[in-house]
Amino acid sequence: AQKITQTQPGMFVQEKEAVTLDCTYDTSDPSYGLFWYKQPSSGEMIFLIYQGSYDQQNATEGRYSLNFQKARKSANLVISASQLGDSAMYFCAMREGFGANSKLTFGKGITLSVRP
Amino acid sequence: KAGVTQTPRYLIKTRGQQVTLSCSPISGHRSVSWYQQTPGQGLQFLFEYFSETQRNKGNFPGRFSGRQFSNSRSEMNVSTLELGDSALYLCASSLSLRGLETQYFGPGTRLLVL
Secondary structure, three states, X not given: OOXXXXXXXXXXXXXXXXXXXXXXXXOOOOOEEEEEEEEOOOOOOEEEEEEEOOOOOOOEEOOEEEEEEOOOOEEEEEEOOOOHHHXXXXXXEEEEOOOOOOOEEEOOOEEEEEXX | OOOOEEEOOEEEEOOOOOXXXXXXXXXXXXXXXXXEEEOOOEEEEEXXXXXXXXXXXXXXXXXXXXXXXXXXXXXXXXXXXOHHHOEEEEEXXXXXXXXXXXXXXXXXXXXXXX
């Protein structure tokens, strides 16, 4: 089974509107972290936000927030007030376990296009 | 602080050649990971180094190797290049945030094998 699933096709959003990018995950480890990265066409992966499995509150970082629903195993990224510069690929990733041997597993990504 | 830097940014090689890519982590970060990104396979983990020792390894053939130096800089080497090695190679250094290793990526090296 895939550990990280991002099934949305290319997403479009109007500038200044909010958009939700979906991510579901699969793990039996009680300790894990969920991450979102942005990859513009230049190629660099930009860290946006993360949520630990034991965090009591949903993570927020500026215009980014993570809608963490543990029972559903989903960690959706919400971008508020979209900007043209938000157009990029967005990857959800998970690190299982907090130990030295834990690895980061990425989903296949979602393309977001912001329309003016 | 300066971010993760990777050199070179672009590279063209021919089949059978070998290539070495370099990565300098964020100052103070001791862990460096390497990833290969292709349109077909997505992001795949290659290996991770911590304090000059390989700590984790992905499912890549032995043609892919790496090392880390005492200043945490890392190099990745691919020998006997194949057309399928054409990819974006990303390096990331890690910092522990609230007990969780968070990776910060460099701009990548785009390798084209002809």
